[in-house]
Ligand code: SF4
């Protein structure tokens with residue numbers, strides 16, 4: 001089969017297996033990206049989750065022998081939830097970002113890429129292929145941009161005209177010389193809505209992100225959240241969608257057609273206080289299929305405590321007071337101390353004073369003392 005014919009049959013097959021967009025690009029190095037990544041490293045703007053070897057991230061030929069081209073795929077995810085449960089006093093809810101709704105996209109996209117590999121192998125038995133989704137070396141967005149999936153937007157996502165920025169990305173490096181597609185024109189123009197709306201100023205300028213300030217990354221961190229960001233996290237217990245929801249290019253892009261990503265309302269907007277009582281096993285059973293569970297329950301529970309503080313949820317004080325003296329994790333005790341200081345009822349401050357009598361962890365003691373000093377300043 002000729003390459004052009006194969007390329008067309010791949011497009012058709014991809015569509016048939018639920019890949020919403022497919023594009024092709026060469027395996028040439030990503031030279032501009034290489035410079036940008038090095039600058040990001042120098043500035044300390046990286047999240048720490050990415051591959052540290054910039055050469056591997058930008059040179060596809062280092063990842064597959066005889067690499068000739070890259071197939072980029074995009075699968076849309078929903079941005080709207082029907083029957084979204086509303087929180088109320090005494091029953092506050094957190095929220096997982098849209099990219100964590102439904103089944104973990106890594107699993108779904110890997111399955112689709114595996115099907116695509118099998119399809120290509122039946123046409124070209126000696127084809128070499130290497131697929132990746134998110135956690136691979138290549139930068140998904142750079143590949144998607146060059147393959148004409150969408151433009152690289154100021155909010156650091158790829159925006160497609162059809163599905164907005166609500167798309168998961170993946171790619172496959174191959175040794176087949178497919179004809180490259182044309183990159184799309186940047187449609188952000190002079191809009192700055194996402195930069196203006198970012199609660200933490202993480203979008204430094206169009207297309208540059210300081211991951212150290214970005215709530216999407218902070219909510220995944222296993223360390224205590226720096227104090228300047230705690231109140232800004234609000235009730236987000238995983239990820240942040242603000243720079244996407246404000247984007248005019250996402251208006252009306254609901255993408256409800258992918259069943260695998262249909263949100264389960266009670267999980268995507270879970271009640272906060274029951275989250276704090278989950279065992280590891282219960283957490284895995286309820287949330288383990290969602291991509292937002294990948295860091296385990298500790299960061300999610302820490303974020304749930306921040307969310308209770310955000311709501312100044314007085315009904316949660318007895319539970320927080322109990323966690324403050326009984327939870328074995330300093331991360332949880334320290335965050336709880338801060339949360340009780342935010343809620344600041346007499347009962348909450350009393351719990352902080354009591355805990356200081358027995359607390360031995362230096363980091364948690366600092367949090368407890370900070371609360372009491374702040375209370376003294378109010379007097
Ligand atoms: Fe800012 Fe949230 Fe976007 Fe991160 S995800 S850049 S914190 S708006």
Ligand code: SF4
Nearest residue numbers: 153154188191194247
């Ligand atoms: Fe681009 Fe405006 Fe959307 Fe930001 S909000 S990504 S600048 S169109």
